[in-house]
Amino acid sequence: MSTFVAHKLINLMLDSLITSKTRLKLLIKFFVSASNQGYLRGLADEFQESTNAIRKELNQLEDAGYLEKKSEKNKILYRANTQHSLFKPLQKLIHTFLGIEDVVDQVLSRSGGVESVSLIGDYAKGLDSGLIEVIIFGENINQAYLLQLAAKVAEKLNKEIKLYFNINPQEGQRIILYTK
Incomplete structure (x- = not known):
């Protein structure tokens, strides 16, 4: 299978699996590099989305175990849970998508x-x-x-x-x- 065809299949798969554009942006943000992190207001500004939309997706991703959070200076920082069994496959999928x-x-x-x-x-x-x-x-x-x-x-x-x-x-x- 050519790289072009594989890339198109990945795009179609992601578009059908992840119907929320906000969730896709968050997955890209956190899984493109394990060192990426962000907090609610910063992510809302970065993505030009409401804090409620970002909060909803962050909570769902954290509940599923894909993200972890920690409190730091009155802010809650989110980052990818690198210990999750699907971290590497998701990161590879995001890299392929990009x-x-x-x-x-x-x-x-x-x-x-x-x-x-x-x-x-x-x-x-x-x-x-x-x-x-x-x-x-x-x-x-x-x-x-x-x-x-x-x-x-x-x-x-x-x-x-x-x-x-x-x-x-x-x-x-x-x-x-x-x-x-």
Whole structure:
């Protein structure tokens, strides 16, 4: 089965299994990187959703054991439960959905001083439009390498990839994929 066909099947499967766009955004946020965490108001701002919608999904994901929470400075922080038996399969599914499978670690090690990577645009909204937009912040970033790699990945996924370096995102949703 080609990578393109597998990617399309994953997208169809996720869209049919996860009908809540808010839940999909939360799963992407927490499972793309085990170090990602967030609190209710921050997630509501990040996703431009009501705190009630975020709270409902966080509670359901925590009740199912996919997320864990801890109190820190009068805030409740949520993060993926890495001890859950489905953590690795879910993380792989999210990576496949985003088209980043096994390249994240390799990219970060070769791309210079990357401090953060954020997904913006349609994919941050949970929509598969065919355009993947990514903002990369950092110092001494190897832009040539990242642009070359983006072109290869775009061809492999049959999608367009736009990289932005050290810019502030416009109003809209974003999902932080990596922070140092």
